[in-house]
Structure formats: structure tokens, C-alpha cells
Amino acid sequence: MSSTVRLLVRPVAILLLLAGTAFGNCTTPITASPSSISFGNVGLGVGLFAAHGFTLTNSCSQTVKINSFTFSSPVFGLADGVLPRYINGNTTDNWSIAFRPQAAQVYSGTLTLNLANFPPVTMNLTGTGIVSKGVASLSTTVANFGSVPIGTTVYKNFTLTNTGTASFNLTELNTYAPFQVTPLKSTVVLGIGGTFNFTVGYTATSLGPVEGAVNLVYNFLPAQGIDITATGVAATSVALSSFPVLPAATQGSPYLATLQATGGTGPYSFHITKGNVPGLTFTPATGTFGGTVSTAVAAGSYNLSVQISDSSQPHKQANVTVTLPVGPQTGANCNMITYDVPDTTTPMVALNDLGTGTYNPFGAGCPEPEGCEGGLYPGGSNVDPSSHAFDGITIGQGIQPRLADGTVDTVNGSIVFMGLGESATQQPFNDFMNVANGEPSRNPKVVIINGALGDETAANLQTSSSGYLSTVLDYLLPFYGYTPQQVAAVWLDTVDSGDNAGFSTDAETIEQELGMGNSNGPGIVQTLKANFPNLVLAYLGATNYTGYAEGVSTVLPEPQSYDSSWGDKWAIEDQINGTCCSYNGTNPVAPWMGWGYYYWANGLLARQDGTYWSCQDLSADGIHPVYPSGHLKIAFGLLNFLKTDPTATPWFLAPVK
Secondary structure: OOOOHHHHHHHHHHHHHHHHHOOOOOOOOOEEEEOOEEEEEEOOOOOOEEEEEEEEEEEOOEEEEEEEEEEEEOOOOEOOOOOOOEEEEEEEEEEEEOOOOOOEEEEEEEEEEOOOOOOOOEEEEEEEEOOOOOOOOEEEOEEEEEEEEEOOOOEEEEEEEEOOOOOOOEEEEEOOOEEOOOOOOOOOEEEEEEEEEEEEEEEOOEEEEEEEEEEEOOOOOOOEEEEEEEEEOOOOOOEEEOOOOOOEEEEEEOOOOOOOEEEEOOOEEEEEEEEEOOOOEEEEEOEEEEOOOOOOOOOOOEEEEEEEOOOOOOOOOOEEEEEEEOOOOOOOOOOOOOOOOOOOEEOOOHHHHHHHOOOOOOHOOOOOOOOOEOEEEEEEEEEHHHHHHHHHHHHHHOOOOOOOOOOEOOOOOOOEEEEEEOHHHHHHHHHEEEEHHOOEEOOOOEEEEEOOOOOOOOOHHHOOHHHHHHHHHHHHHHOOOOOOHHEEEEEEEEOOOOOOOOOHHHHHHHHHHHHHHHHOOOOOHHHHHOOOOOEEEEEEEEOOOOOHHHHOOOOOOOOOOHHHHHHHHHHHHHHOOOOOOOOOOOOOOOOOEEEEOOOOOOOOOOOOOOOOOOOOHHHOOOOOOOOHHHHHHHHHHHHHHHHHHHHHHHHHHHHOO
């Protein structure tokens, strides 16, 4: 080799050495941790499938594209993540996969990550399907508490017995207001012949019939439930009409809750006769708690004795006990217990409480043709216009079980109900699946699928190139064992993150993404109809209060969350007014649209129906609901909607025999 060549080679070698240091490993850039996953024992038919997370690390400085996943066995599948996916250089990316055994046996398989321009990455997967010989037998699956005067709490006792030949574990026991059950402090193991007794309470807080449920979750058995009903009737004397367990407070943070009374002559006064929470104030004339919880207050539940007096002479009185839970700081901005209309000192009001009032941030008026009048539906009303409602009921009555090819088959077919939305939807929807799958009144033909994914925003769901809808079609539905032709109804609970143009621009963006479409393509409901030809009902949900994200997260702080619900409202009104999204005729381009469970409330400023959001209901980012309180608020709320709404009951509830 000549000296000239040697001089040339040496700088090149040095450059390559430096490149290896600067640019990382670009030969096999993606590694998985862990490199193999064992799912352990998983019961057959438990509804929610065992899921396991893993992290992908890109050790190269350049972006790497994951084209697809290939699972060697259909019992393994994608739980969270979107494909195709781009992983930026020198970053990590989190994924989740699941195991759905089809038989009692040991399964071994692989997951292959197919990369663009790089060798594939393979992970080994194992899991064991088991059939538990334990049998969970409830003393009853239906309970009616009867007619109960407002302010009165009644109780019913239930027994769970293992009538099988092997033990099993009860891992969760839940219900939601106005019902109560003592949560499990630890897993309950029921041996052969073992029993577990529990008590459910109902406190009447409003007039009229109430639907509820108790949900029981096991380790290797399908979830079970008890269908519970009651009727609130007028109080015969002065009584507390608030739920006796108050919204949770947070150490070192402001608090707000107001007691309500009935059964006497108003106005009422309230006096705490025993107990206190240091730092809190109490206004007897209004029954309002305020102030800031002292940082010295330990986390726990505090019982307060309250005497209620009406305005008659002599005063009629009642003595009651309320419980005030106090939790620790969460990492979110727990000082933001309410949020005001921008540029005002007036708190924002939920759509269903705003009624004929108007939303007018910045004093800019309302540029939207549908108007800025409240109510879930036009005219400041929470009731769907009769013609649109009639159509929805008729459509719901026409839903039939279908085979994989879409053929109606009332014996072997299925009705797929799917949730769509971002991670704040995905996480509580998992608990909804437990609650709904255990509901004894559910039509056994109804199959519930969680199609929500992290960052499955309205913009991403609308844009076909984002990969979200194709991930649902190519991975999630097949893993559950169903096809697009079997999807009949969806809960479309999606928003956008990072929108900061303000009202009404952000709301109009959601309106267009959901319904009429924009420069990115047709609206979501039209795209869903094109991909799910038998989809006929779309229930909209908006999202929860996110004021606690103030200064913590820029993903979806208020008023973005509140404003997005206006986009849902306007998209529905566009369909009602006939300006987009035809759902009837010989060639419908969209499903019928209506409100599902609307659950936004202004933090601790409770809605008229009692709905609120405590900082304890949400995670450290102030956005994502947490288990149990945040998840169950949504899960039981959505279940009650499906059990009572006339568009849903024809197909969601089991036919009456």
C-alpha cells in the first residue's frame, strides 16, 4: 500500500470511529426491554386480557420506522401502540401487548418487529391458558332497594360462595354513587365451599328511579355483577339530599363542597356539631365548605356530625353524618379546584347545566352558526329533538348480531360496541369492560372492544396517514376475534391535545374533524362508516375536567377540555340540521350521532346532578383519570347510560323472555 493510500485511510478510519460514537448503533438500532415476555397463567374468557408493557430503545441517531408487528400466534396481540411508528434517534418508546388464550394449554410464540431498512427484531412470548374449576355463585344477581325517602340510606346483604372444586380470588369489588360498598383492602381468597359476605348501601339523593351495578372481578374467572335499582321518593321530614360521602379533598389544597337539604321549609342552615378538618371553613347559612386543608391533616376519611335546620317555626331539624375523604398531593395542580370563563371571574358551567345560558369567553360574542347557547342539544335543551331521537331509537331497535362477513345471525352472530379515543379514554374504558361484561342484564351477544389508544386524538383518528384507524382495523379487532362488519355502535370519546387557538376556533376544529371534515379529509364519523359498514350509532362523550393540569401539562389544560365539548355539541347539531353526516336513506354516509355519557364538570364545583372532579380522581398530570375513583366514575356512568338510553337499551340489554 502506498504512503498516499495510508494517509487517506487513516482519516477515514478515524471518521468512522467518531461516527460510531456520535451516531450510535445503526446496524441493529432497536432493542426491546424486556427481550422476552411471560404472561403467566391467564383464565379463559375473562374479558380483559393479560397485558404486558415493554420499551423499545433506538440507539441510533436517526429515526427508525417500525412498519408492522407480526405475531406468530393469534393468542398474542397488540394492546397499545400505533403502526406504522417512527422512533426518533436516541429515544425510547413504550408499547403494550396482550395474551388471550383460547384453550387450557401452554402457548409459546414470537413477536417480530418489522423495521424499515433494518433487520427485524424478535421477542419470545409465552403464556398459559387455564380453566379455573372454581365457581363464583352470588346469592342474587338482581336487587331492588325499593322506594327510599331522600336522605335515607338502606342496606342489602349479599353472599359470594365458591361452589366449585378449586379456589379462586376476588380482586375487585366496586360500585358507584348513590350506591356504596366497602372496597377490598386486599385480595379475598375463596377456597372450596368458602363464602364472602358484603353489604351494599343506597342513599336516596334525588327523586325517581335509579340504575346501578355492583362489579366483582376475579383472577381467573369472568367478571360478575349485580344489577341494582332503587327509587328515590320525597322525604317525609328534613333530610340531607347530598350524597353523604363528600368529594375528596387534598392535603394543602383549597376545597369546595356544598351540602343540600330537602323535606322542610327553605332556606336551610347547617351546623357542624362534631368533628373538623383543620384549615377548612364552613358557612352554616349555605352549608358550604371552603378554605384550604392543612398540610398537617393526615390522609384518611373524616366523619363530621351535622345538624340541619329548616326555616319553619319551630325549626324542624335532622342530625346526619357526612364523610370527608382527604388524600395526599398528587403532583397535579390541586389548587385549581374550579376554572373560570377566560377573562372573567365567572366559573365555567357544564353544557347540561348551562341550559339557555350562553358561553362568551373574552366577550367576543359567538361566531358559530349553531350558537353558543348551552344544553347538550339545540335550544338550550338536554333532550334530543323528537325526530332525531325517534330515528336513533328506530336504528337501535334494528341492530342485529352479525357473523364475521356481516350476515345477520341471531344465534351465532355478535354485536360489537367499541370505544375510541386517546389514553384518557382507553384507561377507564378497560374498567368499563369489566363492569359491562359483568352486568347480568347485558345482551350476551354484545361484545365490548377497547379501540382507544394513546394519542388517538380527533386529529389523528381523522387522518388516515396517522395509522390509528388502520391499527384498530389490522391489529385490535382481529386480536379480539371480530371484524369491521360486526361493529354496530361506538363510544367516540376523543379530543385534540395542544390546541391553543381559543374558543371558538378549537371547538370548530373538533366539530369539523368529527363530522363535516376539513382539508385533511372527511370527518371521523364518515370515515368510520366507510370502514365499518354496519356501524349505525355513534355516542359522543367529550372528556373530563383538566384544570388540575394548569402549569403541569400543556397536553390538554382547561379551557381546551371544556371547549372541545362544544365541538361535539355542534357536530351533533350539524347532523340534526341536515348540514352534514346523513345517517338514513339508501346510502348513509355516517352513523346516527348523539350524546353518550357527558361527564365534564367544573372541578369541585359540582353539577346539578352531583358530578364533580376532585384532584384525587386524576393522575399527576391532572388529565388522566385514575383507578378507582376516576375510572369508575366514567365506567359506571357509561354503563348506566347504555342501560337507560332508549337508543341503546334495544341492543345492549338482553331480550326480555
